[in-house]
Amino acid sequence: MSLSSIQRFTIFVSQRVRRACTLLGKRLLDSQRLKGWFYPPSKVETPAEKYRQFNEDYFADLHAQERMLADEHRMAFYHNAITRHIKPGDRVIDLGTGTGILAAFASRQGAAQVYAVDHSSIIEHAKELAAENGIENVDFEDVHSSKFYLDEPVDVILHEQIGDFLFDEAMVPNVCDLRDRLLKPGGLILPSQFELFCEPMTLHDDRRTPYIWELTDVYGFDFSSMERSRPKDLEYYRLVSCDLGVVKHFLGEPAPIVKVDLHTITESTLPLSVKFTRKVRNPGLLDGLVVFMKAKVDDDLVLSSSPLDPDRAPHWGFRILRLDQSHVEIGDELEVTLTVTDWSDPETWQWTCGVWSCENLTA
Numbered sequence: 001m002s003l004s005s006i007q008r009f010t011i012f013v014s015q016r017v018r019r020a021c022t023l024l025g026k027r028l029l030d031s032q033r034l035k036g037w038f039y040p041p042s043k044v045e046t047p048a049e050k051y052r053q054f055n056e057d058y059f060a061d062l063h064a065q066e067r068m069l070a071d072e073h074r075m076a077f078y079h080n081a082i083t084r085h086i087k088p089g090d091r092v093i094d095l096g097t098g099t100g101i102l103a104a105f106a107s108r109q110g111a112a113q114v115y116a117v118d119h120s121s122i123i124e125h126a127k128e129l130a131a132e133n134g135i136e137n138v139d140f141e142d143v144h145s146s147k148f149y150l151d152e153p154v155d156v157i158l159h160e161q162i163g164d165f166l167f168d169e170a171m172v173p174n175v176c177d178l179r180d181r182l183l184k185p186g187g188l189i190l191p192s193q194f195e196l197f198c199e200p201m202t203l204h205d206d207r208r209t210p211y212i213w214e215l216t217d218v219y220g221f222d223f224s225s226m227e228r229s230r231p232k233d234l235e236y237y238r239l240v241s242c243d244l245g246v247v248k249h250f251l252g253e254p255a256p257i258v259k260v261d262l263h264t265i266t267e268s269t270l271p272l273s274v275k276f277t278r279k280v281r282n283p284g285l286l287d288g289l290v291v292f293m294k295a296k297v298d299d300d301l302v303l304s305s306s307p308l309d310p311d312r313a314p315h316w317g318f319r320i321l322r323l324d325q326s327h328v329e330i331g332d333e334l335e336v337t338l339t340v341t342d343w344s345d346p347e348t349w350q351w352t353c354g355v356w357s358c359e360n361l362t363a
């Protein structure tokens with residue numbers, strides 16, 4: 001059957017139209033401007049901005065708050081610090097008030113006014129809790145501290161911005177910003193003295209998780225070939241633990257590797273590389289480095305997250321920076337290097353530990 005000229009014309013036109021539509025669709029799909037319209041490029045966030053969002057979400061969770069409130073060593077440390085050092089009539093900023101508990105301690109201590117600042121939605125609970133507990137002179141400010149302003153500087157900045165790695169809750173930039181803008185000259189930061197430790201240690205054998213390639217006989221199954229796939233990413237070598245039984249002993253005499261006084265420190269004065277040695281006094285296996293912190297208010301008022309301290313505040317984890325296992329003897333020297341790009345970002349930490357045998361040292 002032959003097609004009429006009208007039918008041929010209709011087919012010709014519809015083919016052209018279909019082709020034109022395909023081309024137009026392709027053009028539109030390739031158009032950067034249109035893509036930008038429908039899928040606006042997400043704002044590139046700096047690591048600090050990403051952490052700020054994480055922190056805001058994390059502390060909105062009641063579980064995060066109750067773990068801190070249930071930590072008796074932490075609570076006693078702060079209660080003592082506030083009753084000893086906040087004076088009646090003081091004006092106080094509570095940076096990161098959470099449930100408002102430290103602001104309430106300060107208020108009960110006779111503070112004239114407390115500004116309780118928190119960027120997380122937990123602050124809504126803090127307001128209610130204060131009202132229900134008869135706390136009246138606390139202003140709750142639902143804002144990140146960097147956007148908090150006052151006409152008159154205050155006498156005290158109170159804070160608990162202590163991370164497992166000490167610096168990983170952005171304590172230094174947050175406190176320094178408020179100190180430089182809103183603390184009276186000679187004003188008090190509570191707490192202000194911090195020490196970071198990074199100690200070579202032996203793990204308890206039954207608690208140590210071996211590297212997967214060290215498992216040569218799991219019911220007759222051998223994983224040693226996994227060493228060929230040994231991860232290069234340092235994330236694999238960094239563990240967090242709250243297990244108090246995990247660290248058997250420190251190999252040397254513990255000493256702080258970084259000391260901070262928040263009254264005087266600036267972020268840029270923190271060293272980005274720390275090198276130190278430990279003389280081995282307890283022989284054993286070098287399994288890695290354990291990172292923990294101490295905060296000090298007075299000589300008899302210390303908060304610790306050391307895994308070997310019976311009075312440690314239990315809700316803080318400590319960090320284990322794994323090393324390939326090696327045996328060390330009394331008198332051997334361990335040379336540790338810790339390099340960071342940003343103290344508040346544990347992902348930027350890199351570490352090495354060299355062992356100098358005492359035989360070679362004395363030779």
Ligand SMILES: C[S@@+](CC[C@H](N)C(=O)[O-])C[C@H]1O[C@@H](n2cnc3c(N)ncnc32)[C@H](O)[C@@H]1O
Pocket residue numbers: 055056059060068069095096097098099100101102117118119120122143144145146159160161162174
């Ligand atoms: C470790 S919790 C301490 C909570 C409370 N002060 C306590 O001791 O129970 C830290 C709190 O600070 C808040 N926070 C952290 N950085 C902040 C900032 N720069 N500005 C405002 N709030 C902040 C978090 O949302 C969180 O509630």
